[in-house]
Amino acid sequence: MRNSNFNKLAFNVLAISILSFSACKDDDDAIDLVSVAGDYTATINFTQYVNDSVLQMNTADHPYENEMMQQFKVTKLQYLISNITFTKEDGTQVIDGGYHYVTLADSASLTYTLKTKIPAGAYRSIAFTFGFDEEDNTSGEYADLNTLAWNWPAMLGGGYHFLRLEGNYIDTTNTSSEFKTHMGTAKNNNNTPVTFEANHFDVVLTNSNISVANDVNFDIEMNIEEWYQNPTTWDFNVWNAPVMSVYNAQKTLNLNGPSVFTFKK
């Protein structure tokens, strides 16, 4: 979890606190240990849209349409992001080394307050990893994700699910059929022996430059239709379920993914 960066930051903060404490000591006997000025809390709200409308789950009808004009509805949405990173104008980074699991079944998960405080200053961008990178995507490593059975099967390369987006679409026989868009490590059957490819992607949020002088609060918006377009159009009739073991489906999600998220302040 890139602890070294986090620890370094924590150490600096501690060192500053100690210094300021000892410097003030002579002047003020009643000094309290307070947080260092310029360290602010960042809170993210996770929001979800389909074609510019706020996502409505479990609708009776199929209110949404993908690029192939296939109507669909959403019944489940869960996803995982990690290593939220603030990059300063000078290129130095503040990394919130950890992960956050979002499930629309629990509204509390739609808000995440970073464990890492953000020092005051100007930041040119905010970024995160969708899913886990190779270093973090270790099978069985995270107790709360294990408890949720969020594991990705070892036979597909192991680690964890990054996304579970499920619902129904109207198929070619005009019937409501299920789709289960699950994403994780991509198993490549074209190679002998089979290979497993890391399938996370990094998102640098467009226009996410901010100046931190107070606690900050912003939205990371998921535009669900983008999973199924841009650059590759997704056909629910071909890739409904199962897709976990379908290499091209996994790679398509990886390539379509970066345009899924937008920053909103």
Place this chain on the structure above:
Amino acid sequence: MKRILNCTLVTIALLASCRGDDDASDRITPPIPSIPTPYALEIPIHFNRINTPIIPLNNPLTVEGIELGKKLFFEKMLSKDNSISCGSCHNPANAFNDKGKVKSAGVNGTQSIRNAMPLFNLAWGSVTSGRFNWHGSATSLEEQAFGPVRDPLEMHESWVNVELKLQLTSEYPPLFEKAFGTNSIDSNLVVRAIAQFERTLISGDSKYDRYFLETEEGIDVPGDYSLSPAEKRGFNIFMEEGTGDCFHCHGTPFQILWSNNEFVNNGLDANPDSGLAWVTKNPLDVGKFKTPSVRNLAFTAPYMHDGRFARLDDVVEFYNSGVNENSPNIDGRQKPRNLSVQQKADLIAFLHTLNDSTFVTNPAFRP
């Protein structure tokens, strides 16, 4: 647990200091309140792969509380005619299920509407869905224990009567005194004791657990617990989205409980029992029941919330070809699986690696 220990130390310190000040030997010393002994759950090492159970602050585990809870679990005075106890339908030898009965009999032979659930690893209910019973009607083990006593189809007794019957015995008041510091018996204390006992019912010593300890935790377990070719193939079917796809609900090797404890309509009926909707009043929950663990299946037949399937083969065939796809709120995974005879046999072979005979023979869980 630490808090109790600290309290204990403080109390002892106070007592000690008081004693020194008091030289009047003829003064009547108030009885020293008995302090229950804190108890730490014996959690198998690989259960650390999932979140640690949350023990309610108002019901910490104690040796005396657990002992009392076990006695109460097997106490027939909890029923109207003193004929049945919790243990009558939750038999330790059957992983606390009801000895093969489709639906359990209450007092006077009245039949319950559900198959008695097996009881194990309940402490982790607090870190999964947090709901107990097939239809999720209780949000804690303490709350759950209130139900069967007053259910007319089960023990059909009033809690006032239970309190009175226990109070009038010579053996129970001192046991409550030891466990809770009062000999005044109250239903809240009865259910707390039972819940304490239930939290100790941990099952984690199946063949697969030993295999997992060796392969994932690097612990050398004496004996050979490697999986047979059939068991390995069965495991793959369990874990493959394209074949069995059991794992999305029934858990993964790292999930340890082998159930996510969520509520799902698995498509048994076109017009299902209300299930979770009975509690939530949400039409989207009609037909949803708690996903049971696939541990200990050899001991827990018959299967499903109404015990309709006598054999594990029946269950596998149901998922393979018998799901009613028109059932309302059916989970989207429920559709024909087209497994071969061999695949079905392999899947069952794997499931049997999760039977824990240590658990069903553990003398600590017997009356």
